[in-house]
Amino acid sequence: MRLALRELRRRPGRFVVAASILTLIALLLMFLGGLLDGLIGSSTAAYRAQPGDLIVYSASSRESLVRSRITAETRAAVEATAGVEAIGGLGSLQVGARLGEDPGSRELVGTVLFGYELAPRGLPAEPPPTGEVVADSSLRSEGVSVGDTVLLGPQRSPLRVTGFVDDTRYSGQVSLWGSLDTWRAVTAANRPGQSPGDTVQALVVRTDGAPAAVAAAIDAGSGSTATLTLAAATEALPGVAQQRSTFNQIIGVTALVALVVVALFFALITVERTALYGILKAVGASGATLFAGVVTQALVVTGLAATIGVAGSLALDAVLPAGAIPFEVTPSRLITSVVLMLVAAIAGCAFSLRRVLRVEPASAIGTAG
């Protein structure tokens, strides 16, 4: 071990190439991870902010908010189910918004107007009065401040922004949070065919029992609902599963590249060291000890690369203006990426194991047996 570390210190030049490539891979890995988390975050934050355990859709909605309709009778049935502690309607409208008071403006920002009853994290318990909304803070980067008005949809329905809330984007768009009445009015004005009347799209349910059991009870009792846990509903949001699997495949391939780089580099180095290993074995070093040295070097080099990767993605996160690209740095993502790199390094070393063990101590003295 000490020998391996000394070599790293005394001959850093031999490890520079591998370290540089692994650093680039680490940066790529963490950038991809950050992008994935950012994308998923901006698709699902509105759901993750919900204050309940369950989301109730109508049975025919195929777990889609826009296709779902919950009538007042259904709502009453859900409310009456044992284990339901609190219940709130939820409605959404995806619509373009013009910023500022100019109805002729051509600058449209994609927004989702939510009507709520149970306040999501960071929102006032009592929804803003009709005609007012609290906006996701990413709208600030569009130059909107408290007191400004945005005009929604073809009808230019005016909504005054009375505050901001962090991390509630939905479907990659800015969310606006108002009362159910605000949502109903704007929807009726801009989507004449789809006026919600007294329905809502979904119910957010807080339970005081085991959520899964309550969900089953709700669906059995109402006969017309499909109830999901909040986590399942979040995962079922459009595009989430696809984004995750696509990115995870790219991340997997990137980790595989790291593995191959470590494997090739240390295979090369162990070939170069055959004579040295012969001598060390001749004077009493075991193959296991020598291999432990290889693993140590791989872990140090990869660990260094991963550390630079962490620093790089923190730096990127700091310099990127909020909302410029969906990029999110989380400790768990960074830790996962570092662990992934280190595991790839160990797996890569395994390709050199046989070679290190196979070196004959007699090769040191000239009679390789």
Added chain:
Amino acid sequence: MSSSPALRMEGVRKTYQVADEEIVALDRADLVVGGDEIVALIGPSGSGKTTLCSIAGGLLTASQGTVVVGGNDISDYTSRQLTDFRRTSVGFVFQSVNLVPFLTARENLLVVSELVGRGGRRRRKDAVARTAELLDELGLADRADNLPAQLSGGQRQRVAIGRALMNGPDLVLFDEPTSALDSQLGDQVVKLIRDEMKDRGTAAIIVTHDDRITHYADRTVRIEDGRISA
């Protein structure tokens, strides 16, 4: 001065299989080296000198026969046992210079005890003290922090001798230790080897084909075509 022999080889045979042919490198070799005896082993190239040293030092196992080093019969040792045996009981000095290139003279002496990593602080302290003592004896005290590339051939070979003595071996094997040195330097190194061995009462086999070196040895053993003749 110990009375039991450092090495006892009886009926040792070693063959190499090359393609379909069996090469007999050592045949019916009997050799006893006393506890503090220095034996010069001479013979033409290809006669089996290196093979004999390798077997005596546990680098190779004999195809047949008995090998006892410092009272331990190593004939049937597993490769793991041989590794421990080499680390604790024998010293090697090879023909070509083979120090670890990125370690200083001092670190090259310490490398074996560090590679094991067991034994803790106490043993490490002993090893460090022993290193200083050996470097001093070998005239390398002021070269302790030099890398091999910064040393002359003679100095490097002296570092190798120091490394071979680090574990307090029962037997030290020198395989043509002076072949890379000019004759004057070679003579100095062999004299040094003799002094170090005699000071410690350690047994040694010095392989050479230089007859001039043999007068430093207690006894000369000749080998030809894998057969030993006194």
